[in-house]
Amino acid sequence: MSSQPTPPADDVAAERAFLATYDAAAFPHPSVTVDVATMTTFDGALHALLVRRSDHPAKGRWALPGGFVGIEESLDGAAERVLRTKAGLGGIFLEQLYTFGAVERDPRTRVISVGYYALVEASRLTAAKPDVGETVLARIDVPWTGESGGPVRALDEAGRELPLAFDHAEILGLVVQRMRGKIDYAPLGFQLLPERFTLRQLQQAHEAILDRSLNKDSFRRSIITRGLVAATGETEKDVPYRPAELYRYAQAENG
Amino acid sequence: MSSQPTPPADDVAAERAFLATYDAAAFPHPSVTVDVATMTTFDGALHALLVRRSDHPAKGRWALPGGFVGIEESLDGAAERVLRTKAGLGGIFLEQLYTFGAVERDPRTRVISVGYYALVEASRLTAAKPDVGETVLARIDVPWTGESGGPVRALDEAGRELPLAFDHAEILGLVVQRMRGKIDYAPLGFQLLPERFTLRQLQQAHEAILDRSLNKDSFRRSIITRGLVAATGETEKDVPYRPAELYRYAQAENG
DNA sequence: TCTGCATATATGCTTCAAGCATCGAAGCGT
DNA sequence: ACGCTTCGATGCTTGAAGCATATATGCAGA
Numbered sequence: 001m002s003s004q005p006t007p008p009a010d011d012v013a014a015e016r017a018f019l020a021t022y023d024a025a026a027f028p029h030p031s032v033t034v035d036v037a038t039m040t041t042f043d044g045a046l047h048a049l050l051v052r053r054s055d056h057p058a059k060g061r062w063a064l065p066g067g068f069v070g071i072e073e074s075l076d077g078a079a080e081r082v083l084r085t086k087a088g089l090g091g092i093f094l095e096q097l098y099t100f101g102a103v104e105r106d107p108r109t110r111v112i113s114v115g116y117y118a119l120v121e122a123s124r125l126t127a128a129k130p131d132v133g134e135t136v137l138a139r140i141d142v143p144w145t146g147e148s149g150g151p152v153r154a155l156d157e158a159g160r161e162l163p164l165a166f167d168h169a170e171i172l173g174l175v176v177q178r179m180r181g182k183i184d185y186a187p188l189g190f191q192l193l194p195e196r197f198t199l200r201q202l203q204q205a206h207e208a209i210l211d212r213s214l215n216k217d218s219f220r221r222s223i224i225t226r227g228l229v230a231a232t233g234e235t236e237k238d239v240p241y242r243p244a245e246l247y248r249y250a251q252a253e254n255g
Numbered sequence: 256m257s258s259q260p261t262p263p264a265d266d267v268a269a270e271r272a273f274l275a276t277y278d279a280a281a282f283p284h285p286s287v288t289v290d291v292a293t294m295t296t297f298d299g300a301l302h303a304l305l306v307r308r309s310d311h312p313a314k315g316r317w318a319l320p321g322g323f324v325g326i327e328e329s330l331d332g333a334a335e336r337v338l339r340t341k342a343g344l345g346g347i348f349l350e351q352l353y354t355f356g357a358v359e360r361d362p363r364t365r366v367i368s369v370g371y372y373a374l375v376e377a378s379r380l381t382a383a384k385p386d387v388g389e390t391v392l393a394r395i396d397v398p399w400t401g402e403s404g405g406p407v408r409a410l411d412e413a414g415r416e417l418p419l420a421f422d423h424a425e426i427l428g429l430v431v432q433r434m435r436g437k438i439d440y441a442p443l444g445f446q447l448l449p450e451r452f453t454l455r456q457l458q459q460a461h462e463a464i465l466d467r468s469l470n471k472d473s474f475r476r477s478i479i480t481r482g483l484v485a486a487t488g489e490t491e492k493d494v495p496y497r498p499a500e501l502y503r504y505a506q507a508e509n510g
Numbered sequence: 511t512c513t514g515c516a517t518a519t520a521t522g523c524t525t526c527a528a529g530c531a532t533c534g535a536a537g538c539g540t
Numbered sequence: 541a542c543g544c545t546t547c548g549a550t551g552c553t554t555g556a557a558g559c560a561t562a563t564a565t566g567c568a569g570a
Contacts, residue, residue: 497545
């Protein structure tokens, strides 16, 4: 805030003197990690990237990619680093979710975890090659119950439930809840689609997030009248029915 | 999550052995604090409790009450403790807001701050006696601009702008933004009023949060038809006009 | 080539909530 | 008794969403 008045010069000197003697390591601190839920949609459902833990604690269980926050690294920077190094992804939507601070959430020691979630189109996520052992794109099943979704389950392609490490089921539940609360007014759906998409694809992304079907005409009208999309004039190709027009995201030009 | 399968017995033994040798203090950690914005409404505006910093850094500036998170204390517990010890308040609405993790946000050392906000009725806040030096109930001015509010200013009763420490202006801006986004569907307004209140008082609380006037009839209809309030049969007293009926909050009974 | 099919896209009707104006009701003060 | 202020109800209008219907378009198969 550059509009704030500058303190008197002698206060500045006193502050400098204080800082020179401050001992940051004088008392025990909780550790801080970031955990990143990378979400995408396909087959009409939300999916998240999970990695199988190769070490204790929770060895063998499935977890969100995460890492400790460096001493000279911002939280956002740490989340970007985890996303880049553990999921092989960069330049995508990434937003802080919530911070989880229960004392016993990690059995090793006191760990506070700042949860993030990222959104990416499915083709980029399946093409990305994470360099961290065994991974899976798990279907995240959180039944629609109006407000705060139902129980959280992570399923593999065969429908088997994957056991999650730590409190990561809780984190994923909050990710889904946040996405459901936000998609009505924030352009989350576009982050899950390629640059050009049909309105049907956009609706399917919304339906996957919400876990409920939407009225087709109302959806189209709402998206178009709000000026969220612009027609490209092109149509989809190689479909066995009438091709739909391709649209692109048009960042709200209101006036 | 008790529904998860139990790992095999030998894995449990291996995990115990691992934990016995884990050294939590082996690498440098950022410190973690909580900062609590205690909000109330009166005179048609939002107000926040601020304390004047008596020590460096930022000596003399106004700050949100805060404190370091203990090694065996949850984040929510730390926020409750700060609220109790530094504002003299307990048993009120308290919710996590966002976590601020820029590297240079505190000049002492690396400090990550988990922001919380609390809501309380004005009479309880003015009656509470914080035991931490000089305090002020600052009017928080964030102009309504539709989406993400305007510039954040903290003003004393005379309208003078109070200089804020660290990134606390940013935190307060996010508090207001969160409250504005949430009040349409969450019962925030009731937290700012006594148990029994008139619909006019509730509307004034909403208007103070939003910094804009609301249509009286639409507001009444919306609140009543959503079943958010129940009439008590009593009316307000000692008013120089027709007394309005007193209502109380009725936690959404939908069926 | 013609026909059927699946989907896209446009149009109209109904329902419901919000904005807005009007009007009577209920207390208090002069 | 009268006027003032606010409460609280009623009705009208507008706009968005749900729903149904009708037409358009491209492909596949007879």
